[in-house]
Structures are given as structure tokens and as C-alpha cells.
Amino acid sequence: MTRTIVIGVGNPILSDDSVGIRIARDVQAQMAPDERVDVTEMYAGGLRLMEAMSGYDRALIVDAVETGDGPPGTIHTFSRQDLRVMRNVSGVHDTSLAMALQVGDRLAVPLPAEIRIWGVEIGDGASFGEELTPEVAAAVPRVVRDVLGALQC
Numbered sequence: 001m002t003r004t005i006v007i008g009v010g011n012p013i014l015s016d017d018s019v020g021i022r023i024a025r026d027v028q029a030q031m032a033p034d035e036r037v038d039v040t041e042m043y044a045g046g047l048r049l050m051e052a053m054s055g056y057d058r059a060l061i062v063d064a065v066e067t068g069d070g071p072p073g074t075i076h077t078f079s080r081q082d083l084r085v086m087r088n089v090s091g092v093h094d095t096s097l098a099m100a101l102q103v104g105d106r107l108a109v110p111l112p113a114e115i116r117i118w119g120v121e122i123g124d125g126a127s128f129g130e131e132l133t134p135e136v137a138a139a140v141p142r143v144v145r146d147v148l149g150a151l152q153c
Contacts (some may be wrong), residue, residue, distance in 0.1 A: 005056045005112075006147060009049065009063040014024050014131040016072070016122035016136045020062040023118075027151075028146045037151060050100035050109070059112040060147055064136075065119030067122040072123030073135035075143055081117040116150060 008024025011017045021041045028039040038056075042049055046065075053059040080101065099152055104111050120139045132140070 001036055002057045002060065003055070004037045004151065005053060006037065006060045006061065006151070007042050007062070008040070009042045009045060011043060012041075013128055013130060015127045015131065016120075016133055017064045017126075018130070019064050019120045019136050021139065022132065022148065023062045023120075023143050024122055025139065026140065027147050030144065031148060031151065034151075040104055045097055045098045045100075047103070049097055050097060050111070051105045052113050053115070054104070054109050056112045058126040059116070060115040060150055061115065061116065061117045062147065063119055064122040064141060065118070066122060067128060070120055071135065072133060074121040074148075075137040076119040076121065077146075078117040078119060089117050118146060123143060 006027055008022070008027075010020040012021050024039050024041055031037065032041075042050065042052055047100040049061070050136055067076065069076065101111060101115075120143060121134055122136055123133050131137075
């Protein structure tokens, strides 16, 4: 039995930075109950995110990104092999997800064979607020649909 974890990463009170959490909540609400899939929210990245994936065969992660490679609402996809530094999978009090995964590998932590990441380009990740900007909100249904589709594979 393949076990999958869907992780929405972000800060629920920082406007666009909450997009990963919003998407995870929508995925949870729209998916049929499945004992092989867990959906969770994370408010920190790096080592904590790596630990949350431990023991799963597959991890689907959604987060806010600030790459400058498109306007707010642009959807980027990454695999473990082309992992970029994302807004919440790295931080000053932790390490990047890429580095955390390397540490996990060296310590023989049972990490997923497949890690897929959706990053939504954000415009306002620093202002306090519980609403997404319109451009970022428009990306939410598309990413939810993509994640739900990935769960069918």
C-alpha cells in the first residue's frame, strides 16, 4: 500500500503566504476519504518538513514562492531533483528542504521516493491578513485540481 502525505506549508495570518495551507484544506475537503492519504498543514520548513514526510512513500507539498519568474498567481512545479529555495521550506531558524533531505538521506531517514512540489508565486507574503490577493486566489483551484489528480496516480 502506497502512503502519501499532502503538506500545505505557510503562515495562515500572512496574506499570500497562506496559499499552501488554503490549498491543503481544499484538497482535504474535496477528496474522498482514503486511509492511504494524510493531509496536513505545516508552519515551518526545513528539518520539520523533512520529518513530517518520514515514513511516507510519496509527498505532495504546496507552498508560496517568490522566484521572480512570473507574476503573482503563477504556478511552478518542482521535484526533489530540481528543488529551489522556497519561501517556507527554508528559513533563518532552520535549513532549506534540499539540505534537510540530504541530512535525512545521510541519517537513513525513511523518506519518500517521490516528492512533488507546487509553488504559487506570491505578491504579498508579509502583510498580516487572512485573505489572499486576487491573483493568488485565482491559482488555488488549479493547484487543488492538480494535487487531486496526482493523488489518483
